[in-house]
Amino acid sequence: MTRIIGGIAGSRQLTSPAKVTRPTSDRIRESIFNRLASRDRLDNERVLDLYAGTGALALEAISRGAISAMLVERDGKAAAVCIKNCQLVQKALEKEGFFEAVTKVANKSVQNFLNTDTAEYSLVFIDPPYEVSNDEVIENLEALLPRLSTDAIVMVERSSRSAALAIPTGLELDEEKSYGDTAIYWLTRG
Structure with a gap:
């Protein structure tokens, strides 16, 4: 079961739709x-997930x-779960x-959202299903660029078995970290 780890809503259990998502592990x-937190990048951030x-x-x-979070989810069941989880944390x-x-x-869809x-945003999480191609992720990153604050951090989660992610112009790879089957790319404005 997925839960909030820390902060004010710490230890709250989140609802998860059956087989529609692959939540990031605790x-x-x-x-x-x-x-x-060590980079002092949580307070007052404007988050896009x-x-x-x-x-x-x-x-x-x-x-x-x-201070704010926009959650983008194409699947209707998962979006309904996001709404329920937002209400839980807000309470x-x-x-x-x-x-x-x-x-x-x-x-x-992510592309439809980014087009409109x-x-x-100052903190962005991109955690697509592993079957989403790197090309689609790169398109998302390119469409996201005009919406990033100058000091934005973008984190992309991919399978560690996927080909390395090509970083589009305008972003720089700050760090890449592997956690078994998962790779996290930390990107900043270039």
Whole structure:
């Protein structure tokens, strides 16, 4: 079962749609968020979670101090789960007196969302199903560029068995870290 690891909503169990998603493991999320905390990159961040699944990555960021999160999920069942999980985390925040965080869910394809969205984001998670091609991920990154703040961090999760991800112009590889079957690419504005 997927849960929020830390922050105000820490230990809350998230709902997960059956067989529609592949949530990032607690161990990997804990590593990601420890690194973000050490870089002082959680408070007041504007988060975008593409291929959101359960919304665990964006909601972990909200629990730890991000001020907004947009979760994008094409699958209707998974999008409904994202809405339910957003409500769970929002209730935990309100119980502790935090009312500023805003979460939204867009039930549409990533490319369609990126073609119509105009907001700016400072922390982006891209965790597509492993069968999504690197070419599609690169198209997503290129479409995302105009929506990134100057100090944005973009994290892309891929299978460690996939070919290395080509980084489009405008982004730079800050670090690549493997966790068994999973590789995380940390990207920054170039």
